[in-house]
Amino acid sequence: MLLRAFAKHVVLALVTCIALPLVGLEILFAGPELGTDIPQGASINVAGAISGPCGAYGHHDVFSPEFGRGALDEALQILGYRRAPSPRKAALVLMTSGQQVEWGAFNAQCQRVNVLPGHMPLTDKAQLALTMRHQQLGTTVAIPQTFVLSTPTDCQKMQRIPSSRGLWVVKQSSQKDDHEMYVDTLGNIQARYDCDGEAASNEDSVIVVQTYIMQPLLLDGRKSEIRVYLMIANTEPWVVLYHTGYWRLNRKTYKVGDFSNRDIHISKTAESTEQTSWNNTRVNAYLNNEGRPKDWVHNTLEPSIEQCLTVLFHAFRPRLQAKAGSFVLLGADFMVDEELRMFLIDVQFAPGLGNAGVRQSLMVPMLKEMLEIQSEIRERLHRGQSLTTLHTRKQWKTLFTEVL
The missing domain is CATH 3.30.1490 (Dna Ligase; domain 1)
Structure with a gap:
């Protein structure tokens, strides 16, 4: 029965992809006993202390080599985190790209770390292309x-x-x-x-x-890419969420020719501003005014991206190494052409989060919710509770939750 249900879920995901034309943080949460659920609407305290074996950890402490810079650090400060000098006693460990985790010293019951071994087949551009070709995913997740x-x-x-x-x-x-x-x-x-x-x-x-996609969908006359965020929020059991992110518009009006001008042809995450970063609601309204199929972004694009990310996760899941206490944030980039066909461009590990242009409107709220979700997962696992319902999840959407 479970196998049939899983197969039905994957088939639905494949069909959907094909169908698209190509605070009170100082208040300690004194919840119920172990094994009972955290009530909806309860304040999940990021900085609260957990009794028992985790009591020695600084649950308002974060180890982050780059603490103090970027949108992620703004979110940490809003939630009351403070910098820890060492990862050994911090509840939250945020490693930068290339850093290694001392798994022997890591306490999976009491700590969370943003490292997921085995992500390279998904986030390395060459391995992504070769793996998708080997698994014949090109018919379900279109790539150039x-x-x-x-x-x-x-x-x-x-x-x-x-x-x-x-x-x-x-x-x-x-x-x-x-x-x-x-x-x-x-x-x-x-x-x-x-x-x-x-x-x-x-x-x-x-x-x-x-x-190179020669006839891209133009927004205000400019080429654009869609950056969505994929959070593998937990691995034992697997919990996978995604955020709709935003559209990055290029700085200059699109024209065929002058291909050495990167401001015309390359979407630059680091140079995005409030003016060149549109959310799905704004893009949907723009396309409605342009006479495109009504509410195409909400009715067609969003479900298709969700289902394509689901296909990707299940295809690459055997290569990901489940590690208790680990999570990871990835950035997936898509493009849409003039005929409203969607293409996956790549998936990035450690996507740029320091962009001031979209920090206040998107990045800080998104990352703040991500941290709250991680805090709730930590408390639920400590209490022996299910992860099927996360009350701190609001803007993040569920792709997959493993039921053990």
């Missing part, structure tokens, strides 16, 4: 045609394409920002990367070449 140049067969296929065929985007597989991404003609790319294995990779990354 992609070649991984460190793979000989991919590089050779790219070289055999007529050099006059359009424009392509060149990026590094492990690239976490857009500084080294650029648009070029296929002929120039073929001349630069001759498949000898040297120019196509280095010790840190490999080169990924992806078709």
